[in-house]
Amino acid sequence: MSTKGKVGGIIANLVIIEVDGPVSQNEICYIKMSGVELMAEVIRIGGNNAYVQVFESTRGLKPGTEVEFTGHMLEATLGPGILSKNFDGLQHDLDKMEGIFLKKGDYTPALEDDKLWEFKPIAKKDDAVFPGSWLGEVKENWIPHKIMVPFKFEGTFTIKSIAEQGEYKINDTIAVLINTNNNEVPVSMVQKWPVKIPIKAYKEKPRPFVLMETGIRVIDSLNPIVEGGTGFIPGPFGTGKTVLQHALSKQADADMIIIAACGERANEVVEIFAEFPKLDDSRTGRKLIERTTIIANTSNMPVAAREASVYTAMTIAEYYRAMGLKVLLLADSTSRWAQALREMSNRMEELPGPDAYPMDLPAIISNFYARAGFVYLNNGKTGAVTFIGTVSPAGGNLKEPVSESTKKAARCFYALSQDRADSKRYPAIDAVDSYSKYIEYPEFQEFIRENISPDWIDDIMLAKNILIRGNEAYEQINILGDDGVPIDYHQIFWKSEVIDFVILQQDAFDKIDASTSIKRQQYMMNKVLDVYRTNLKFETFEEVNPYFKRIINIFKQMNYSEFKSEKFNKFEKELQDIINERILIED
């Protein structure tokens, strides 16, 4: 018998329910309004009163309305068919909903019950298996989707029987397991998992060390992130957070991309809907949409589902990681999620922490970031969930609770700078303020030495140094005047500008410049550092500016040309000629 209750009080989407039996924290219940059922989650219990947050508008809800509790927490439905879907924050399939407007209580199923999948067994009869063990696989788009022993199971099982290769529906039994008490347990291709609890079906979670290519130079070449790493992008509005996230989702070297559009603009999601089915994934030659799943809780959708949306997204990411895949999870923006927590905390009249956020905000954020990571699965394979979240600091000031809490939790920091955005230097990541803690990891350094180049890490440091020195020179020039400083200062400044214009700045809207391979990045970095190392001669400071403008212009033309193409080579030669001009004067 499930617990029932009656609506007692309503304050916006906080509803107080008098219950007649046991309820648990975070349990899901349905409020049975006439004609529609509203899904809600218990967030506090006091005596016979359960305080629930409703994932819908409560307009028209009356006291006395009946409520039915489900006995479980908010769960994600995991099985083949998740890829390429557009879900709402509670994993309802948005495409299955009818009509232009969202209807209250329109809860569509996440997966298709009647779709046939070609199943191939991996495990055999009598194999010993445990939660997360691979039983078989189906082809989902191009991903070999592993069918696993449900994570909710406990202990070790023996396979009594497993289905033969053939077409099955997700609810068909594909294996029967026997537990240690000799009971038979059937397994289908679909399982459920409570989103707020991490899936831990892996053997070990080491420090991550494998570079994740993003094609974005200021990230890969200066502040690299790793597979299974964490990063965050704070920035005032208008500094290009969204463009950067979209670039990441298009180019990052991952098997699967999950985009949690959390409390952001609907048109941004629409852009993904419109573009991803058309864009090619350069790694597989297939369409981008085939490796992408979108969880959309846009800013006009119910606030309570915003918090759920990031957890739903993370749970799906962990599920695919358990199949031995590299998953990139992008959440835009975690501040909106924190604000949703604040709204609720406020309605429950909890004592507020800083900026009226709940006191446990830092703990919630760090727990969430901790779910990312690179893992060794029990079968020796590896998988990764890389998580990059954006933060929208109020007033662009990073001294606010969400930014501060996130800074403690994430290992990469991509600082978007208003100044850079104002002068249209995109992506507006401040290469000097930003950091990647992974550069300091010996295991990462070793990986880079072996796989990219022995000098790569040193080059990163040198480039950062040049930028810092360029900044200093620029300040000196501003204080003392163009002719008040040695000509060298101008040269130092302009050499840092070359790095800025050629490496840091990247045109996300140009077909070629938008994404740069590591090989090309390395090549260009060497070119730029060559310019830096060349001692150029100038008679007056007035010669410096126009000269470097020419260099930068040629470099930019190179960036716009296909790597090593005829055009590229032509510009490269022109560049050498320009450099020779100034070396010749020396002779």
Add this chain to the structure above:
Amino acid sequence: METTAFQKIHTKVNHITKATCSLHADGVGYEEMATVNGRLAQVVKIQGDLVTLQIFSGTEGIPTNAEVVFLGHAPKLPVSDELSGRFFNAYGQPIDGGPEVDGKTVEIGGPSVNPVRRKQPSELIATGIAGIDLNNTIVTGQKIPFFADPDQPYNQVMAMVALRAKTDKIILGGMGLTNDDYLFFKNIFENAGALDRIISFVNTTEDPPVERLLVPDMALTAAEYFAAEKNQDVLVLLTDMTLYADALSIVSNRMDQIPSKDSMPGSLYSDLARLYEKAVQFPKGGSITIIAVTTLSGGDITHAIPDNTGYITEGQLFVRRDTDIGKVIIDPFRSLSRLKQLVIGKKTREDHPQVMNAAIRLYADAANAKTKLENGFDLTDYDERTMKFAKEYSDKLLAIDINIEIDEMLNTAWELLNKYFSVAEIGIKSELVEKYGKRKDN
């Protein structure tokens, strides 16, 4: 107010604050409308049988034996073609002396559009103002505010943009308009001979501030009718959203909620997003575009209202007076239209994005040169050229009195670039320079 035979009249009010009253009543729905001694009110809280009502026009003079009648529905607006050309108050009642509007009634603040049913905005709205069309192109289905100090002519600029834009309907949501501004809008709409495609919902400074909370929903509900059902392109003007947010904070304060940044309610982001996200391009062709005004205090965009707005809207337009040319311009640095990428170089000439960026970058160099000059440093030849360029660019393109086609804007930009700079200084892709630059050194 409408009353029907079966409505129960309550006559015992238990609790009265500046904005709310509470009473015992059964069977009341959340957000239901009611009248308290004839004044409109809405249910904002229910605890058992204790119902709290927010009275829009305030509780002054409300007695404990006031007559309370619950109307059984959320706030509604009758919608039909008859709305055209009319002026209404915050409750959707005519204030122009005309008859009540006949039509089906729709609850305001209705559901959101399913994101997968939206279409990507792709049609540009030409205004003839280069500061907008060239640098910050606006697209149907976009939401974008003017960020302006109270002394700037934002309402005039907005009215000009609205009248020049080719849309089927213009819906004005005026919140806390001064009577003078109300008359300005009325006048300019009438004189433009465009009254039949304009609908106005107005709350002036003479009306109670809390009433303002209904205005944007009224305007947007009317907009949804024309856009979703009649497939029309609708432009919604909301001025001034700062006064709307102020009203939110008044209510939140009176409901004893803990304020967050700048005394604003913690839900400010969601409250504003709910409105702005009504901007949409429908698949069948209709669209809602929102141009709003957010007044700033001393240009401070870090205040909670402009800050949250900036995160919600697709860009923002800054208006400022350029003292060098003595005209009002659209500031190219701080203004931004996020959706321009969807049309520039696609619906407009292919050199549009690069020409726009090059000109703004050089304009930025001029600003640096100006700082150098102010600090008493010598200017280089390049500095001198950028400054001359900036002045002419401001006068011929940024000023809001410009009214030309986009191709002409691009040609003008090229003329100025060619006049003052070398190819290397412009830094535009060489193919485009050859094709559109019409340079003598090519």
